[in-house]
Amino acid sequence: MKKRQDRVDEMSQSTVQQKISGTPIGERRWHMNKNRREAFWGYVFVSPWIIGLALLTGGPLIASFILSLTDFNLVNPEAVRFVGIDNYVNLASDPLVRQGLLVTFKFAIIAIPVTMGASLGVALLVNSQRLFGRNIFRTLFYMPIQIPLVASTLVWIGFLNTKTGWLNAIIGMFGLQGPDWINSEAWIYPALTLIGLWGIGNFMLISLAGLQAVPTNLYEAARIDGAGAWVMFRRITIPLMSPILLYNLVICLITTFQYFTVAYVLTNGRGDPNNATLFINLDLFHEAFRDNRMGYAAAIGWLLFVIVLILTVALLGFARKRVYYAGGES
Template identity: 35%
Template sequence: MESTVKKRATTARVNKPKKRSSYERNIEWHGWLFASPWIIGLILFFAFPLFASIYFSFTTYSILQPGDFVGLQNYKDLMHDGLFWKSIYNTVYFAVLFVPLSILFGVSLAMMLNVKVKGMAIYRTIFFLPTLVPQVALAVLWMWLLNPGFGLVNGFLSSIGIEGPSWLGSEVWSKPSLIFMSLWGIGQAVVIYLAGLADISQDYYDAANVDGANWFQKTLNITLPLLSPVIFYNLVMGVIGAFQQFTLPYTLTQGKGSPANSLTFYVMYLYDNGFKYFKMGYASAMAWILFVIIMVLTGIIFLTSKRWVHYQGE
């Protein structure tokens, strides 16, 4: 009995929480102090606007007036807004074509730039340079190149007997033109693909050579499966970026979305409602619809990734 009491007393002394020293408390205090600018900035510029926009989406709030609570009326009005659906169509059209093409061209360019030849660093730099060009400057450059009258693209086509289209002035060719411009700046994705290719061990290719595999078989069975985590990352970021397309079409059309609103993208219409028409409640509702769309698509990509994303060592 006495030994049991002693054991319990010993256990209580062992499990008794150790009091922190003043030095440890000072270290913790200084840590919070150094992190406080970031925490305050997160609350003021991210958390507060986030929760405020949820409330504003149920009101007629504008920058000039506080507005009234209208419940789901903003969301109901959006369902009957023709330009809202047009902007969704334009954005989905862009995302469905641009994201797969960016992955296809990005992986292809990375594989070509991964070949060990003399001067490869120069070629890599050349393909990366377009990403350093600001979006506004890129828009001005391509407006000149695709000008139907004196643009270099139509000039080249006419020299080989082809009459070039109106490009940005045509409702049919405006979105393909924008996709082509966006593909011109995939250098960042190419760099990420190059890093993924460098991470693939040469042993896999040596074993495939012993088995007599050709280039296509090695690409299909080694390169693409082991590069799939990088493709997965660029796919997620590409979808998010495609649904937030704004600067390039806004600059090309001076915010008008012409011709015939074929370049009116979702975020452009959201921006117009919020800062041009001061319908901030309406714009907040659009923002949360966009958030839900992106979250659903990202969730679908994550759920399906288990079938096609392969990690080394698994």
């Protein structure tokens, strides 16, 4: 009802404006009101992105779905056959796909909370009025993200080396023997998480922006009411940051399910040790470019897409009741 009333009001307003301008209504039927005009120009300005998405992402999406229904082989393309849903059926019984998903979920359970916590923690640190040289620290924490992932991973390989790596040397100073970070099935996930922490600069920056958008008068009021730092953090900072945290969480989830480069470089692309780093994307890559089974790889891609979509929708659904939007729910 309200929307209909809005439209009536808008029409009345338009009519009034037209009467004022002296232009007959029938002659200016194409004329847009302000909201529509804004929307129109909005669409015009985002149209390059929409067209790009449709052509450069939508096209390959459709192509990959069609490929997933075939046995398309990269080095024998002329023999392609339509196989229906065979590839999807085979996914269910493929132990490497199961291993890939298991590895990815295991890593997500460890890495996402650590990444989210660390990025928020660092954002709080570099937002603190008490921190000397805040801008320097902000730069330092953001800087690692500028380094190409392959290069930084090669550095980490040296850092984590059991025999001559710095990390185990530091652990050794306390009389302890460091683990074999890269070659142990148990320690590889902490190692990957550690490497991941080096790249939290983006999340930190977004969280920092969110922190700075929290009105200071809320803190002042709370302080007057006797609230301590923890209460203010829990009752003010977190609720007001919740849209930012949700955004970070969704992006973190998606990027975790896209995890590939570090695992590839760290283990020469093999998923060592004992398939402990065979992330689902690495398995997809093996199928597509090592084993040339592009049709099957496309089916894995679609499986991954559906999983990420379900998790994202679930997350957004959960967030409806947990995230505070200052402007009201949109």
